[in-house]
Amino acid sequence: MPKNSVNILTLEQFFPYQLSLSSNKISSLFADIYHEKFALSITQWRIMAILGEYPDSSADDVSHKTQIEKSILSRAISKLLQRKLIQRVFSETDKRRSMLSLTNTGIEVYSEIVPLSYACEETLLNCFSQDEKKQFSLLLDKLYQHADQLPKIVD
Amino acid sequence: MPKNSVNILTLEQFFPYQLSLSSNKISSLFADIYHEKFALSITQWRIMAILGEYPDSSADDVSHKTQIEKSILSRAISKLLQRKLIQRVFSETDKRRSMLSLTNTGIEVYSEIVPLSYACEETLLNCFSQDEKKQFSLLLDKLYQHADQLPKIVD
DNA sequence: CATTATTAGTTGCAGTAGCAACTAATGTCA
DNA sequence: TGACATTAGTTGCTACTGCAACTAATAATG
Numbered sequence: 199m200p201k202n203s204v205n206i207l208t209l210e211q212f213f214p215y216q217l218s219l220s221s222n223k224i225s226s227l228f229a230d231i232y233h234e235k236f237a238l239s240i241t242q243w244r245i246m247a248i249l250g251e252y253p254d255s256s257a258d259d260v261s262h263k264t265q266i267e268k269s270i271l272s273r274a275i276s277k278l279l280q281r282k283l284i285q286r287v288f289s290e291t292d293k294r295r296s297m298l299s300l301t302n303t304g305i306e307v308y309s310e311i312v313p314l315s316y317a318c319e320e321t322l323l324n325c326f327s328q329d330e331k332k333q334f335s336l337l338l339d340k341l342y343q344h345a346d347q348l349p350k351i352v353d
Numbered sequence: 354m355p356k357n358s359v360n361i362l363t364l365e366q367f368f369p370y371q372l373s374l375s376s377n378k379i380s381s382l383f384a385d386i387y388h389e390k391f392a393l394s395i396t397q398w399r400i401m402a403i404l405g406e407y408p409d410s411s412a413d414d415v416s417h418k419t420q421i422e423k424s425i426l427s428r429a430i431s432k433l434l435q436r437k438l439i440q441r442v443f444s445e446t447d448k449r450r451s452m453l454s455l456t457n458t459g460i461e462v463y464s465e466i467v468p469l470s471y472a473c474e475e476t477l478l479n480c481f482s483q484d485e486k487k488q489f490s491l492l493l494d495k496l497y498q499h500a501d502q503l504p505k506i507v508d
Numbered sequence: 509c510a511t512t513a514t515t516a517g518t519t520g521c522a523g524t525a526g527c528a529a530c531t532a533a534t535g536t537c538a
Numbered sequence: 539t540g541a542c543a544t545t546a547g548t549t550g551c552t553a554c555t556g557c558a559a560c561t562a563a564t565a566a567t568g
Contacts, residue, residue, distance in 0.1 A: 207467045209402045209419070213474055213490070214379050219420060220497040221376030224369050227503060239554085247364045258516060264364070265374060267556055272518055294516040294563050312362045319368055325499035330492060335368070337481070337489045342375040344480035348382060394524085413546060422526055427548055449533050449546040 224322065231318060236307060241266060241274045243311065246300060249284060250308045254297040283307060379477065386473060391462060396421060396429045398466065401455060404439060405463045409452040438462060 209215050225240065232238045238246070248260050257275060261268050275298065278284040283304040289295040300308055323331055364370050380395065387393045393401070403415050412430060416423050430453065433439040438459035444450040455463055478486055 205464065205467060206405060207402050207470055208406060209399060212402075212470065213478060214383055215399070216490070216493055216497070217376045218380050220493055220500065221372045222420075223497065223500050225373050227500065228369055241554090244364060244370070247362050247367075250361060251363060256516075265377075268517070269519080269557080270555065272516095273554090276518095292516085292564070296517080309360065312360060315362055315367070321503065322496075322500060323368060325495055326492070330495075333488060334492045334496075335371070337485060337492070338371055338375055340480055340485075341477075341489075342371070342378065345375065345378050345382065345477060348476065396524090411546075423547070424527080424549080425525060427546095428524085431548095447534070447546085451547080 227322075228315075228318065231314070232311070235314070236311060238307075238311075239274070241270060242278055245271070245274055245278060245298075246283065246304060246308055246311075249298055249300050249304075250312070253299045256295050256297060258295075260298065278304075382477075383470075383473065386469070387466070390469070391466060393462075393466075394429070396425060397433055400426070400429055400433060400453075401438065401459060401463055401466075404453055404455050404459075405467070408454045411450050411452060413450075415453065433459075 229240050232240060232243050236243075244264050244266065245260055248255060248263050252259070252263070255263070257268070257271055260266065261271050264271075266274070275284070275286075279286060282301050284298055285301050285304075286296045286298050289297060326334065384395050387395060387398050391398075399419050399421065400415055403410060403418050407414070407418070410418070412423070412426055415421065416426050419426075421429070430439070430441070434441060437456050439453055440456050440459075441451045441453050444452060481489065
């Protein structure tokens, strides 16, 4: 093995780099669409998506489901509340806890975004066969599970 | 097909979301390592990596190779210059253009990071067989090429 | 039941991202 | 050669990220 193959790093072929570039490109594609058509950031949309799936989640629930850090979440929720896309009801039994849900306006917006999102996902993945899609999805999931355990090993 | 399957979006199964979570988790793993051991951001490390591969690149070359936006690049380069990890020589023939390269200190740091990076990549990918690694790499590349063309279609 | 720990959510702050406007140098073309 | 366009790189400004400290409420323990 030539010495260079371990002493020089070819960034373009470095897996985490490739993954990051791909992911960022795709994220910014979706970010542009959500921003242009609905003036929503990806974070804001993710919150709405979770509330569409799981109405009456608390901020903490949303944070756990989406991995959004709680301060970021708090500020994003404020904006969604201001725009009356979501509403908040504080719990009677636990006054810290709140229940978040989409307002009627929020549901309208949500109902527009969902099919658009699926259509964009479809366009994005139409470079793959059904088999490749499944493959990719499985590999990605495996990688995520694995990566999730690594920090514990490092500590 | 039940109506809900198109009217509700299951975020956890939405491909761009899965990709983003995986990529971000892995990026932050590497970011932590580069930061803790070398006080470098991923952006700074990428610049050094490119200069290790392609000495005497200009800032603009680096920008094209890494997709790093030029203002971000400019500030990152300043910091690397301050720390004397890289050096800059302005071209005689074109006074706008500069040639960047690693200093001796930069080369020392680079030589430490390269094997560490490869080792981390290895650890990250050791959940995969050789075959799966190859598969994943091919699929990721295909996706990137495809995603790269999409914005032109949208416009 | 009083002290302490934990939890939900907010806010302060410092660092980074990225667009846009800018400077300075070079290229183009009548 | 002189007006205009382009290119390399920097800087201003605003928004977002994310850690840490904070408030307020509830849970746990002695």
